[in-house]
Amino acid sequence: MSDFKPRFLKPSDTSSFLDKNEPQSLESTDFIYNKHLSQSIQTQRQRLPIFNNRNHILYLLEKFQTLVLVGETGCGKSTQIPQYMIEAEWPLSIGVCEPRRVAAISLANRVADETGSLVQQETVGYAVMFDACNNKPKIKYMTEGILLREMMSDxxxxxxxxxxxxxxxxxxxxxxxxxxxxxKILKRRKELRLIVASATLDAKALQEFFNNNPTDDKKKDTAVIMSVEGRQFPVDVFYVAEPVPCYLQASVDTVLKINESKQPGDILVFLTGQEEVERTVRLLNEHANLIEESRKKEKIVVLPMYGSLPHHDQLKVFRSAPDGYRKVVVATNIAETSVTIPGIVHVIDCGFVKLKWYNNETHTDSLVTLPISKSSADQRAGRAGRLRSGKVYRLYTEEFAAKLADNTPPEMVRSNLTYAVLQIKALGIANILKFDFPSPPPIQNLKSALEILYALDAIDIEGELTRPLGFNIAEFALDPLYSKVLFSSGEFGCSEEILTIIAMLQVETVFTKPSTGNSIIKARIQKRLFEVEEGDLITYLNVFNGFIQSDMSQGFCHKNFLSYKGLKRVVEIRRRLEKMLRNYGVPIESCIRSTEMIRKCLVKGLFPNAAYLHHSGSYKTIRGDIELSVHPDSVLYTIPQPQWVIFCQVVHTTKLFMRDLTVIDSDWLLELAPHFYFKTTFHE
Structure with a gap:
């Protein structure tokens, strides 16, 4: 590890903050986890900032079809507005769409507590990918994709x-x-109401987007804006004096420095992804063990937080730390606005975020680590001021902060639109180019999506969804390429294996990465026991089968440096995918002795992600001629490189790396994807 230690400066200050015993502002008040916890639910609800606006909100919803509501995270908008409408006896269900499953589940549980009911019963429920309520509750929290699929039948x-x-x-x-x-729906159903809620938003642009008033008479407006004041305490912002060489190590050092300074309050660390989160949690836990052994008083309990973390583990961050401990939450940007973690007083911001960025030439999304926007930086800082005066430690310079973009570009203008186009087609929108998007996507991205869907046999030459395949793929909550592989698995007699592989691809990684030298070597040796020359996806199959054969043993995972939580999540996802496949009549069969059939089946859906070994020693895409490299984590990194591969993901760091690779034969591309490839496109 580097000996570099981050040195923080307040803006326009010349002294290092954490190197002096200066912070008197926080020591004057005892740290409080939730000062309203002992009060009744009704009293807690009334103390939320939104409560004073209750009647005005209900009035606006009576008068206008669309309410654009701007309110800080924690003001109560997500939990209270649906309850206000039920209390006001609106006749039908209130649906609340969340961008992340953890938010939908945690909000449903909170509203169930407030209404004195059980979640997934008559009053409140949730529906997320692979986990949905069967009834029709009055208030339903769901991920956005769930509502899109509901629109297909309603x-x-x-x-x-x-x-x-x-x-x-x-x-x-x-x-x-x-x-x-x-x-479109609001024009057909005048009695339906839409609430667009946000912590930070260009409210005027959205009000104009939804305002169905062709006249200059403001009295005929159908959309209105309302702002709700949050409860925000002052936050001191500290920047590093010079750029840090490794923000992961700097995060660990900063956590330990805050803890040693004995300032009260829990700590929230923002990193870019699951792998970084888990590595940092391991590093901090090593220090936590040393603190325990030395019997120091400044003990810490370290918790991860990311989207694919099992639900019961996500809930741990909402609980107070045991007596004598400080809670340290290491999170992705899921903690920016989607969830409110109680007790946070200190925030450590790495200054970066992972975003998907679509490349038309390769027909693939690249996962790119980019600087956050000023809006995101403000949101992260705001997490420190929810409970009391807080502090945010930015692991970047003040000069770097000044150059950040104001906002993150919408996904619509930078993403692979294949699934989006498929969903819109399934809802009966014939001309996708005329669909009214809040931010119109690049035409080239739309054309690329249509080309991929045609090659998948999901749409016909007229651009209409095919039956049954196109409609079936549209109903699956997966990347259409993966759905195509699943629906093809019966044809190749390998659905058992394909179910496992696709389920494994739904978690970021099942391999843990030790931080110390000997453990790193041991982990590498253990991983080799599962590795095969056919590539990563067949290796994943071996890992899962080994886990099942061990009776899902934690000891097996510990010995082989595997994530027990991750593999348990894979088991659950696989079970639900198998149930869905059976419902579509796909035979569940195994061909474990023939990896060729498994790999052919993978080509049936992943053909756009093909690359060949160029004489220069690098891989190149067949279409677009983009140079790619094998990711160091791949099993193919250390063996003689095969001539042809397919990949599941491209990650852009120092260069473009392919992840999740499978070795293929070039003839399979011509055989299984004739709409997409022909002989002259190959560069052998």
Whole structure:
């Protein structure tokens, strides 16, 4: 590890903050976890900032079809507005769309507590990928993709009195699709109400987007803006004096320095992805063990937080730390606005975020680590000021902060649109080029999506969804390429294996990465026991089968440096995918002795992601001629490189790396994807 230690400066200050015993501002008040916890639920609800606006909100919802509501995270908008509408006896269900599953589940549980009911019962429920309520609760929290699929059977959403699109400032692909669709539905259902809620948003632009008033008479407006004041305490901002060489190590050092300074309050660390989070948690836990052994008083409990973390582990961050401990939460940007973690007083911001960026030439998304926007930086800092005066430690210079973009570009203008186009087609929108998006996507991205869908046999030459395959793929909550592989698995007699592989691809990684020298070597040796020359996906199959054969043993995972939580999640995802495949009549068969059939089946869907070994020693895409490299984590990195591969993901760091690779034969591309490839496109 580097000996570099981050040195923080306040803006326009010349002294290092954490090197002096200066912070008197926080020591004057005892740290409080939740000062309203002992009060009744009703009293807690009334103490939320939004409560004073209750009657005005209900009035606006009576008068206008669309309410654009701007309110800081924690003001109560996500939990209270649906309850206000039920209390006001709106006749049908209130649907609340969240960009992340953890937010949908945690909000549903909170509202169940407030209403004195059980979650997934008559009053409140949730529906997320692979986990949905079977009944029709009065208040339903769901991920955006769930509502899109509901629209396929109920295009006008006749089961709902109102739809709330929460966290709209994130401008996910689904958010923009939903807003475009809701604009059409509102014209057909005058009694339906839409609430677009956000912590930070260009409210005026959205009000104009939804305002169905062709006249200059403001009295005929159908959309209105309302702002709700949050409860925000002052936050001191500290920047590093010079750029840090490794923000992971700098994060660890900063956590330990805060802890040693004995300032009260829990700590929230922002990193870019699951792998970084888990590595940092391991590093901090090593220090936590040393603190325990030395019997120091400044003990810490370290918790991860990311989207694919199992639900019961996600809930741990919402609980207070045991007596004598400080809670340290290491999170992705899921903690920016989607969830409110109680107790946070200190925030450490790495200054970066992972975003998907679509490349038309390769027909693939690249996962790119980029600087955050000023808006995101403000949101992260705001997490420190929810409870009391807080502090944010930015692991970047003040000069770097000044150059950040104001906002993150919407996913719609930078993403692979294949699934989006498929969903819109399934909802009966014939001319995708005329669909009214809040931020119009690049035409080339739309054309690319149509080309991929045609090659997948999901749409015909007229651009209409094929039956049954196109409609079946549209109903699956997966990347269409993966759905195509699943639906093809019966044809190749390998559905058992394909189910496992696709389920494994739904978690970021099942391999743990030790931080110390001997453990790193041991982990590498153990991983080799599962590795095969056919590539990463067949290796994943071996890992899963070994886990199942061990009776899902934690000891097996510990010995082989595997994530027990990750593999348990894979088991659950696989079970649900198998149930869905059976419902579509796909035979569940195994061909474990023939990896060729498994790899051919993978080519059936992943053919756009093919690359060949160029004489220069690098790989290149067949179409676009983009240079790619094998990721160091791949099993193919240390063996003689095969001539042809398919990949699942491209990661852009120092260069473009392919991840999740499978060795293939070039003839399979011509055989299985004739719409997409022909002999002259090959560069052998």
């Amino acid at each position: 295009p006008l959403l006749k089961d709902y009195s109102a739809i709330m699109i929460d966290e709209a400032h994130e401008r996910t692909l689904y958010t923009d699709i939903l807003m475009g669709l809701m604009k």
